[in-house]
Amino acid sequence: GAGVSQTPSNKVTEKGKYVELRCDPISGHTALYWYRQSLGQGPEFLIYFQGTGAADDSGLPNDRFFAVRPEGSVSTLKIQRTERGDSAVYLCASSLDTKNIQYFGAGTRLSVL
Amino acid sequence: DQQVKQNSPSLSVQEGRISILNCDYTNSMFDYFLWYKKYPAEGPTFLISISSIKDKNEDGRFTVFLNKSAKHLSLHIVPSQPGDSAVYFCAASVGGSEKLVFGKGMKLTVNP
Numbered sequence: 001g002a003g004v005s006q007t008p009s010n011k012v013t014e015k016g017k018y019v020e021l022r023c024d025p026i027s028g029h030t031a032l033y034w035y036r037q038s039l040g041q042g043p044e045f046l047i048y049f050q051g052t053g054a055a056d057d058s059g060l061p062n063d064r065f066f067a068v069r070p071e072g073s074v075s076t077l078k079i080q081r082t083e084r085g086d087s088a089v090y091l092c093a094s095s096l097d098t099k100n101i102q103y104f105g106a107g108t109r110l111s112v113l
Numbered sequence: 114d115q116q117v118k119q120n121s122p123s124l125s126v127q128e129g130r131i132s133i134l135n136c137d138y139t140n141s142m143f144d145y146f147l148w149y150k151k152y153p154a155e156g157p158t159f160l161i162s163i164s165s166i167k168d169k170n171e172d173g174r175f176t177v178f179l180n181k182s183a184k185h186l187s188l189h190i191v192p193s194q195p196g197d198s199a200v201y202f203c204a205a206s207v208g209g210s211e212k213l214v215f216g217k218g219m220k221l222t223v224n225p
Contacts, residue, residue: 033212042119045212056212093156101159106156
């Protein structure tokens with residue numbers, strides 16, 4: 001049981017392709033967060049959900065990035081027309097509620113060739 | 114513009130000694146600060162936090178100090194153990210905002 005589960009652990013794709021990254025939060029956690037960590041940097045906030053709705057998507061870099069959480073549990077981060085600059089580790093975190101400690105998954109390492 | 118800065122990329126200490134990890138921030142609106150530890154191929158793990166209404170928080174071998182006037186916080190690990198070897202991230206948030214702003218991290222190596 002579990003911790004935050006992210007799949008796949010590694011994803012290699014070609015420039016221009018579409019990818020989906022999945023996050024299974026800790027059971028019962030209502031808040032879910034996506035971060036991106038580029039090489040040599042700390043995690044950078046992308047979006048967070050409270051329940052099914054995106055409460056703050058101010059970190060999404062552009063409209064190629066989109067995330068959903070239709071049933072308030074599993075979330076999918078979707079990236080269209082991938083670019084080489086999208087290569088990074090995408091981290092998901094969840095918390096029991098907002099204002100609580102965020103628990104991170106191991107991340108998905110995305111490589112865009 | 115880095116709002117949370119960890120200016121030293123690495124630190125090496127001897128087992129049993131104190132490790133001091135430093136973090137500076139520029140946004141005076143930050144009111145909650147956290148330290149995360151990260152091992153290779155794992156996600157960051159929460160270590161300790163401090164609210165801006167305090168200047169010190171202690172949990173076992175880990176103590177975080179906050180100096181609001183200097184916009185500086187530090188993590189002290191005493192005594193350091195080889196299992197503490199990891200990358201440590203300082204993070205901050207503004208009350209009412211759920212997004213954490215992270216520093217670049219610092220690699221701590223504790224030598225046996």
